[in-house]
Amino acid sequence: MKPNRILFIDSYDSFTYNVVRLIEEQSTIDRPVEVTTIHNDTFSDIEELIKYLPLFEGIVVGPGPGNPVHGSKDIGIIESLFKDPRLSNFPVLGICLGFQAMCYSQGASVEELSIIKHGQVYPINLNTKNIDPIFKDYPESFKSTRYHSLHVTNFKDKKSIIPLAYTEDENGILLMAAKINSNPWYGVQYHPESCCSEFGAKLIQNFLNVIYSTTKGDRDTLELGKEDLNRLFDLKKTINISPIYDPSTKKASDTFVIESFDVSNDPQLTFKICDKIKEDKFIMASSAVSADRGEWSIIAIPSKDSTVLTHYGSIEKTTIHKWQDDNLQLKQVLIALKTENPVHYENLEVVNENKESFWNNLGEFMKEKIVKKREELPFIGGLVGILGYEMGSYVNFNSPTTFDTLPKPDAKLVYIENSILINHKTGKLYVCSLCDKLPKNVMEAVYDIIHEEDDIQLNWEDILPNNISYDIVMPNKKDYAEAFDKCQEFMHKGDSYEICLTTQTMVTPSQRLPAWRIFKTLVTRNPAPFSGFFYFNDILDNSDDVLSFISTSPERFLKWDSQTCELRPIKGTVKKSGEMTVEKATEILKTPKEFGENLMILDLIRNDLYELLPDVKVEEFMSVEEYKTVYQLVSVVKAYNLNKSMYTGIDVLKYSLPPGSMTGAPKKITVELLQDDIEKTLNKHINNGSRGIYSGVTGYWSANGNGDWSVNIRCMYSYDNGDHWKLGAGGAITVLSTQEGELDEMYTKLESALQVFM
Ligand SMILES: C=C(O[C@@H]1C=C(C(=O)O)C=C[C@H]1O)C(=O)O
Numbered sequence: 001m002k003p004n005r006i007l008f009i010d011s012y013d014s015f016t017y018n019v020v021r022l023i024e025e026q027s028t029i030d031r032p033v034e035v036t037t038i039h040n041d042t043f044s045d046i047e048e049l050i051k052y053l054p055l056f057e058g059i060v061v062g063p064g065p066g067n068p069v070h071g072s073k074d075i076g077i078i079e080s081l082f083k084d085p086r087l088s089n090f091p092v093l094g095i096c097l098g099f100q101a102m103c104y105s106q107g108a109s110v111e112e113l114s115i116i117k118h119g120q121v122y123p124i125n126l127n128t129k130n131i132d133p134i135f136k137d138y139p140e141s142f143k144s145t146r147y148h149s150l151h152v153t154n155f156k157d158k159k160s161i162i163p164l165a166y167t168e169d170e171n172g173i174l175l176m177a178a179k180i181n182s183n184p185w186y187g188v189q190y191h192p193e194s195c196c197s198e199f200g201a202k203l204i205q206n207f208l209n210v211i212y213s214t215t216k217g218d219r220d221t222l223e224l225g226k227e228d229l230n231r232l233f234d235l236k237k238t239i240n241i242s243p244i245y246d247p248s249t250k251k252a253s254d255t256f257v258i259e260s261f262d263v264s265n266d267p268q269l270t271f272k273i274c275d276k277i278k279e280d281k282f283i284m285a286s287s288a289v290s291a292d293r294g295e296w297s298i299i300a301i302p303s304k305d306s307t308v309l310t311h312y313g314s315i316e317k318t319t320i321h322k323w324q325d326d327n328l329q330l331k332q333v334l335i336a337l338k339t340e341n342p343v344h345y346e347n348l349e350v351v352n353e354n355k356e357s358f359w360n361n362l363g364e365f366m367k368e369k370i371v372k373k374r375e376e377l378p379f380i381g382g383l384v385g386i387l388g389y390e391m392g393s394y395v396n397f398n399s400p401t402t403f404d405t406l407p408k409p410d411a412k413l414v415y416i417e418n419s420i421l422i423n424h425k426t427g428k429l430y431v432c433s434l435c436d437k438l439p440k441n442v443m444e445a446v447y448d449i450i451h452e453e454d455d456i457q458l459n460w461e462d463i464l465p466n467n468i469s470y471d472i473v474m475p476n477k478k479d480y481a482e483a484f485d486k487c488q489e490f491m492h493k494g495d496s497y498e499i500c501l502t503t504q505t506m507v508t509p510s511q512r513l514p515a516w517r518i519f520k521t522l523v524t525r526n527p528a529p530f531s532g533f534f535y536f537n538d539i540l541d542n543s544d545d546v547l548s549f550i551s552t553s554p555e556r557f558l559k560w561d562s563q564t565c566e567l568r569p570i571k572g573t574v575k576k577s578g579e580m581t582v583e584k585a586t587e588i589l590k591t592p593k594e595f596g597e598n599l600m601i602l603d604l605i606r607n608d609l610y611e612l613l614p615d616v617k618v619e620e621f622m623s624v625e626e627y628k629t630v631y632q633l634v635s636v637v638k639a640y641n642l643n644k645s646m647y648t649g650i651d652v653l654k655y656s657l658p659p660g661s662m663t664g665a666p667k668k669i670t671v672e673l674l675q676d677d678i679e680k681t682l683n684k685h686i687n688n689g690s691r692g693i694y695s696g697v698t699g700y701w702s703a704n705g706n707g708d709w710s711v712n713i714r715c716m717y718s719y720d721n722g723d724h725w726k727l728g729a730g731g732a733i734t735v736l737s738t739q740e741g742e743l744d745e746m747y748t749k750l751e752s753a754l755q756v757f758m
Pocket residue numbers: 500502555569570571572573661662713714728729730731732749
């Protein structure tokens with residue numbers, strides 16, 4: 001059976017693929033549906049789009065930022081589309097921005113709402129005088145999510161606009177759906193694809209029926225010749241989401257050794273072992289175990305065999321060398337980085353590449369290392385490290401600079417052979433090596449611990465030495481207020497629905513303190529499921545530019561195995577204080593402000609997964625989680641059947657960074673507004689306005705194919721071996737936010753790490 005082909009026009013929104021998959025899901029054996037997605041600026045001239053029309057039976061114009069009144073600057077080709085008489089018999093469904101553009105083309109006005117609704121669920125009431133087939137089999141009232149700053153007005157005297165549904169709120173009665181009288185054009189102001197909307201699938205089914213009756217079920221019109229099929233294929237490729245590597249590549253050999261031991265369930269055991277191992281180590285530990293996170297701790301132990309990959313985004317170079325190579329000097333690395341051409345020395349390789357090719361080369365590096373074995377363990381060895389915020393999509397690196405010391409790395413990953421894993425639930429410890437035998441020093445530390453297991457008490461000091469003072473440069477309240485107002489302005493104009501506004505703080509200690517010493521105090525003070533310690537002294541004679549990272553993050557970004565992918569966005573924060581109880585926090589976290597904040601990111605995360613994978617489910621809807629200093633609202637979204645897809649977890653990581661909880665929605669425009677304007681001025685004094693390591697992710701891509709990455713928040717990092725520590729903190733601003741409330745929330749989050757210096 002030939003499919004109905006739908007052209008989906010995306011306006012760089014973060015809910016696009018929720019709609020696309022909803023359409024595809026309505027496919028049946030008798031009436032298959034196929035969607036091709038383009039951007040609203042894929043064609044600059046409507047004539048180009050018209051040439052493609054014979055390939056399709058219907059168009060869906062999706063939601064998005066911007067205002068149709070601003071014309072093609074905001075909505076691209078959509079402006080011309082609704083004006084073109086050649087489309088008057090062509091079935092079109094507009095959603096939110098698409099709906100507003102459709103009504104605007106008929107002479108209605110589009111104006112700002114007085115009270116804006118982002119991520120709010122309302123009853124949609126059908127206009128009982130006009131029940132159109134698009135609402136066939138609907139109840140008179142149903143619930144749907146609204147994400148809009150603007151709305152359609154002055155439509156009543158426009159004959160071509162037939163109102164089909166309304167809602168009512170503080171703004172009065174608002175148009176929620178309409179049909180264009182003489183054309184098969186429909187539109188809805190609400191979001192049928194949101195996970196909180198009812199009967200969304202029905203709307204699509206009914207729209208497909210409209211298409212079916214337009215093509216009169218004549219399947220012949222659906223046949224495409226070879227040439228047209230090629231054109232369709234090329235059009236699909238205009239949005240290029242190519243997989244990073246081919247997971248079917250077979251590994252040549254699969255040497256690894258794993259030995260297991262019974263140990264205590266106490267999560268402090270991880271740190272006890274770390275204290276015993278004198279060599280360098282990276283830690284991804286749980287210092288707070290709960291039902292669904294923090295079950296595992298991982299200690300990764302780099303050795304002379306370990307390969308270090310460092311990407312410098314601003315100069316588009318990646319260095320590759322061995323961990324603490326005796327023959328590698330800092331000077332040599334600096335000269336090689338300054339050389340224009342790629343460098344291939346025996347002990348150092350410098351590749352000229354941008355971030356896109358960095359991701360692809362990671363795939364090349366890993367594809368022959370992946371063994372489909374011991375997949376029940378999260379990690380058996382593999383790439384471990386940090387990806388900064390600027391490694392994500394839509395973010396730019398600072399412009400290239402001249403340098404005399406090592407530039408600031410944007411990604412740093414080490415291929416680890418030897419590691420220790422501890423499962424705090426089952427009380428099992430595993431020593432793993434990707435070489436042919438387990439390292440002696442590690443085994444000795446483990447044996448030691450097993451023998452003195454009765455006393456797990458750590459006795460780590462919860463304060464830093466008192467002979468050191470700290471100079472702390474915090475965000476300025478006035479600048480914050482200005483940035484907050486800018487956020488409100490962008491949201492009121494309809495450019496963004498939620499903006500994660502973050503600030504940077506710098507701490508300069510009067511003398512250098514070992515990162516490990518600070519880590520110990522932070523972990524004692526702020527236990528968290530994703531406690532991280534990374535000290536990258538990978539070049540022996542480099543003591544000034546060592547990247548150090550200490551984290552107590554509550555937030556998992558992404559975890560994957562060969563079948564599934566899980567994302568756990570946190571959105572919604574309540575400070576813990578004397579009178580605050582979990583009951584009270586839950587009440588606050590379920591108010592429209594926090595609910596909307598979480599729902600927007602939940603729908604965005606569904607979109608990030610749906611972009612690559614068809615089988616996505618919301619596993620947990622807005623649960624309240626308790627941490628040392630805050631209560632947080634958390635949702636869990638999971639994708640299934642990865643093994644049936646051409647994508648793997650690393651693709652999901654690449655395409656969904658930066659984490660939606662750190663950007664806001666829609667992701668593309670919000671990231672651009674933050675980087676080019678809002679945070680550029682707010683944070684200009686630190687990192688030149690870049691977020692750097694903060695807001696990025698830390699974790700691993702294991703040689704057994706698994707991966708797990710946490711969000712870099714409630715953390716601190718130093719590019720210069722602890723001379724300066726940088727801390728980021730922020731929170732999502734919505735139209736319901738108050739400046740005082742957000743400032744207070746930002747300070748609360750900042751304090752969770754900054755407290756060690758105070
Ligand atoms: C931005 C931060 O946190 C993010 C913002 C949150 C919020 O807005 O409620 C919650 C968790 C994080 O995703 C931070 O801790 O700095």
